[in-house]
Amino acid sequence: MTTVESAPAPSGPPPKQTSLSMKKALRSVRRSVDPVVGVWLAALAVTVLGWIVVTAQGGSFLTTANAVAILQNCVALGLVAVGQSAVILTGSLDLSVAYLISLGTLVAAETMASGGVVTAVIAVLALSVAVGLANGLIVTGLKVNAFIATLGMAFILRGWIEDNYTGPAGEVPVSFQRLGYDRIGPVPVSVFLLIAVAAVMWLITRRTRLGHHMYATGGDEHAARLSGVRTGRTVVIAHVLCSLCVGAAALFLAARLGAGAPWAGTEARYDLESIAAVVLGGTALAGGRGGVAGTLGGVFVLAVLDSVFNQLSVDPFFKNVVRGVVIIAAVAIYARPRRTPKAPKALKGGGSA
Amino acid sequence: MSAPTETPDTAKSAAGKAPTAATGTRIVRALGTGIPVYLLLAVLLLALLITDPGFYEPDSFLSFVKRAAPLVILAAGQYLVIVCGEFDLSVGAIVTAGVVVAAELYGSFPDAHWLVVTAILLVAGGLAGLISGLITTVLRVPSFITTLGMMLILEGAAFFWTGGSPQGVLPTAFRQLGRGTAFGWLPWAVVACLVAGTAAVLVMRSDFGRTLVATGDSDRAAALAGVRVIRVRTVAFILSGAAAALAAVLVGGFSGVSAQAGRGYEFEAITAVVLGGVVLGGGRGSVVAAMAGAFSLQALFTLLNLQGVSGALESTVQGVIVIAAVGLGAADWSRLRHRRTPPGSGPPDRTPPGTTHPTGTHNSGGTPS
Amino acid sequence: MLTMQGVSKSFLGVRVLHDVGLDLQPGEVHALVGENGAGKSTLMKVLAGEHTPDTGSITLDGTAHTFSHPGQAQAAGIGIIHQEFALLAHRTVAENVFLGREPTRRGLVDRAAMERRTAELLAEIDETGITPRTLVRDLSVARQQTVEIVKALASDVRVLVMDEPTAPLAEHEVALLSALVRRLTARGLGILYISHRLKEVFDLSTRVTVLKDGRHVTTVRTADTTPDDIVRAMVGRDLTAYYPPRARHDEIGEVRLTVTGGGNARLRDIDLTLRAGEVVGIAGLQGAGRTSLARALFGAAPFTTGAMTVGGKPLRPSRPRQAIRAGIALVTEDRKSEGLALRQSVRDNALLVTRAVAVRGRPPAGREVTALLERVRLQSRGEDQQAQFLSGGNQQKVVIAKWLAAGPQVLLFDEPTRGVDVGAKAAIHTLVRELAREGLAVLIISSELPELIGMSDRIHVMSEGRLVGELPAGAGEESIMRLATAGSDRAAGAPGAPREGAA
């Protein structure tokens, strides 16, 4: 995770600088001007808190095994959330991810059972691209609101799955299952997959023209257009990128589960959870602000929470209550500075409210 | 319900001085953004008639309406929230929680009067809405997130409290509303649906309703006209929550205690509303069309079921139809605006301030006119 | 280097530009002045490629251009600084400057280069207060404007068009801008400078071109002319414009609203009295605080100091609802986003206020609304037509009707006839006067001096958030201009002698 942690924050000064001047850091946290710093500090806080509580309960929290478990639990949601942040940054949204995951695992497992691993990987990624393109084109071309467009796509995929699969299907060869189970030293390989994908996405969003245009489109579509940005195309590509990440998540889950499962994506509510993670990471739902680094922070917070709950074996129903509260509270904090907007009326900066 | 004569606009165009407007155009205008859904509904109902001639025998048709009632009520509530530019994802959870809590209440007070329990549920639903509303309006949390959180909280809390399975049985008296019939032929659910529907129409005709839509259209203009934007939006959430609670009473009544009574209702309700030509982001669309959207969905399900289509393809068809309907609407809309907008005066505000809608930049699409 | 010849443009047969010509030399600031509706912005938009001219040619460095969209004009080297910036609040300066043109190395955006180049550009114009990494939202409006300018420079423009650049700026910022403009011309840019503020015009420009009613009046070297001549050229119109007769003395009734020592962030020691039956005009340049005054009276951006009475009772509204209850109404400047719910019907808009605030018990019945709409002479395809499909004039009539429905005592108009066609203008003027006759106290803010002079029984002139002078009915435009354009130095501050005005 450290690689990501030390990455410059999407907006405002990178953590290094804030740590230079403590005062500034404090202020930036209090006003949470920079959610990325905020969310990682929150992650830290949750970890410390969890450690204290668990230790008080006589458990041991900061064990390697547990740390590994936490990282491991980040992977699937992390991959999806990273993709989700791409679309949300661009001012769009993708509710079809959950079913795309399910379908992805099935396709992967079945193709691997018949064809080879490589074929399967390509097949899944191709599927993802297709779905992403469809989403993007429906949103930009047909001007269907992204919420409905992707929800509709979700229904379509669901029908496809239920019509063609009656349960766990396919078989993942051991060679590929290594992606799900192997560890390099203590760190699961899949974590590297997450880091890699996140890094690529971070590179795209922060370091390519496309990425700049994504922020612009999400921030203020009109201004972006005036500056010669091809907003429509940007949205489409964002959707494709998102689906690709989801495809990666599907491949990982396939490797982990050793087979495709029709409920791999839906049981875990990856659609809403990923959005929650993204927003928890300080990315504005309206787009234009935030980024991958924050999203990973959000995912990490959720994973740590889960782990703490595990350690204290908290009632699963109670977990949801806490998660709900956490999400709302976090966004409420991010929303606070916006109540005294610093930007004059001339600027319609993308905001979450 | 879906008869054009019930849309608020008709009354107005009648009262309003539109000497040039022919009756045809007037009706079209009255139907407003709903036209596609009314056509869709008509087609589906016709298809049902063809598939199953017996469908229109009173009791089987009434049982159809009775089955649609919860979704219709949910759609009406959801409409109020959407039309003022917000979302309510928590309705499904409210339904589930409602049923579970009702059973739990009866577990502790077996002989509580059904009116009391129903009232408690409605109040509780309203309270959930109030909280969502305040968090959204006062704390400026996007309603998508607020209600998503509320969804998790409610489900979690309800089951946490009941240890996963409610202890009581829903007595017949309580279940009458969802299950029983008046005068032996008219299901109470249908009555409830009619009452709720009428109430919704009246609300939308009232000053509150009008200011609500105006708020969704442009909350700055509304605020400068003296509208208490925060209060209006919050009330919308309260009503949505109460509607969900009523739906819970019907669902619980219809099919008894279940741990997943409300599963998926939030998306079905939103789909229904959007199907009714209501713009996500607010300011446009009629509540009657929204309820017609709910009927269309239910009709669709029934049709697919009668056709013997496996539950599988059901959702595919649903997805395609929704996208198509909304896409069609969007297309009409942009064409129309090109033709009618006078030069100089650009298109209306791109993103109404205060729109918590995830994709504000796209929300000019999605309404035929 | 730039020449525009015989440019004409009309919308729906309404001619807004009658073969206007103008040329621009490198290193020159060419001021373009004229009243609202004189055609300045249209001409600018033609140059920017946002409108295509019906006739006429644009030649840049000898090559003729016909721009069909802004990109082409930009590519040709023409940059525009709009009044509303196209900046992303949450992105850095560098990112904004290079938006859409990010430099790349091996497929990746070359931040270093981007920031270096931005720094260079900022240095070139001696802008020290901005670093390439600052977030735009953390900059003052003036600095944001500088970013816009740098953005234009980055796509190395030859011609820079600035539309009312000082409008959003405070006085001390204006000085900075002027300095910047000079530096730009020193680099050989040609600048087309549109402004109301004659002071700036005379400070900066080498030549002035005056437009009036879409026609080219004159182009003179600034050195050879005086503010008075320019004002006369801008104003000297055929005096056909009709304004209803002013109030007779006996028509002016009791005091309806008073402010003493009113002030807030934008306003300072405002003393104002509005009487029944009287139309009071507020003159001033953009950014002088006229709108702030109206909003303060209406409680939208309330006074923080001073006392205020409405209808004799002390009340300093802190929310519009209070003001509305007390009988104050505000017809805002920005009709589209503040005046109307565009996608609602005419009727719903007309009823909005009375529905939101129970002013006199029940809101008016349908018949009364219809009567109201007839009274404001609304032309629409029925009351259920969407407001967005009405013409500007009719939209404004709906807004007025909306307030009349609430039966106000004090009517505040902010630019009542902006973007309104001539016919509707007259209707609105007559209506305003009628309302005054019926005993309403009326306050009018307008950038169009003739309108102001024609309508007002008294005129206050505003500058930098103060009421700097009061002029009697029929005050001359020059005297108003002098007061208004005086800016910080009070040299020309003395009210000029009332002379027979345009009315």
Place this chain on the structure above:
Amino acid sequence: MTLIRNLRGRALAAGAALLAAVLVTSCTSDAPAESPPAASGSGSTADAGTGKQSTFFEQAEYDRQLALAGETPEGPADKPWEQMLNPQMTDTSQYKMADPSGIELCFSNAGVFNPWRQVGLKNMRAEVKLHKEITKFTVLDAQGKDDKQISDIQELSARGCDALIVSPNTTATLTPAVKQACGKLPVIVFDRGVETDCAVTFVNPIGGYAYGAVAADFLVEKVKPKGKILALRISPGVDVLETRWSAAKVAFDKSELDVVDVKFTDGDPAKAKSIVTDALTRHGDIDGVWMDSGATAVAAVEAFEDAGKDVPPITGEDQQDFLQAWQDKDLTAIAPAYPTFQWRTPVIAALDILKGQKVPKEWKLPQPTITQENLADYLKPGMPPLHYAMCGCESMPGFPKDWGGK
């Protein structure tokens, strides 16, 4: 467009490179040696009549279960959760603890997403309370997420539990994780199986085939030939439910009954009720209802009542509300059970194993059926509607309060 291509290219390249890297650089592997057998299968389940046979159907297992159903179990007759059907005992001395007091027992639960599992978990906790030697009992809940349960199992097996009980969320997908755990500590699998026999014992009742067959045979017996049968299933692809249906299908295909509809209810009573109502309009009448589980039985019964028709022979489950309705409405019904008392057995098994006593390799529990004759024995008044009668919990401390009864 080139932009798109470039990006896609980059992403693919990155992905491929990454995978390559993974396969090469991996040092340690937790992955089991050989790959699990495929559970591959696809195809629509709702064609005309009973549709084509489920891909889960195994003739051998089918025959075995029906045979078992006839057997008389060994063990105390009053404690069915300790009974076993022709067991092949296996030695567990390797797991014998030096001092079998202060045992830490761990349980990876698929979730508590339905009442059956909730009752079951209560049974298990109660059972744990009965044994003083169990000092710590850790439950990790996977909330229905296969991925999480895999991690849970890994976490638990790394935690120093003395024995691990697993109730898998999905058969195929949990196999690798269970294999891992087997290497580290004694594993007891129950309810759903996994595709490996590495667990010390696999506790489960006779199984789905017997369940489905009992219900189907009842209808074959009660409904007149050519009678119209409506089959209501929860959802496709759930193995324990697939077996129930495929067994029933075999029975129906042999009989002269006419299965007019096979529908999925998602376990949602409202949907079930609608389906039945529609079926009534469509087929005029329904002469028998087969269900693969009881969750929606009452709703089905009500559908008939609301349509003003007599309730035909119907099969349900041992869920309280159904039994209640059965008695009150005097239905012609049968309730095969997938008993929740099986949640007690794994704890008992674990203790036996840690004491080094022999346990059956596959601990087959009896699977009693509730019929008109013994209905009264199982119907306990005052229990909550979603309670499962065959919990074997009546005599446990805290009953009925802990189970939500009065």
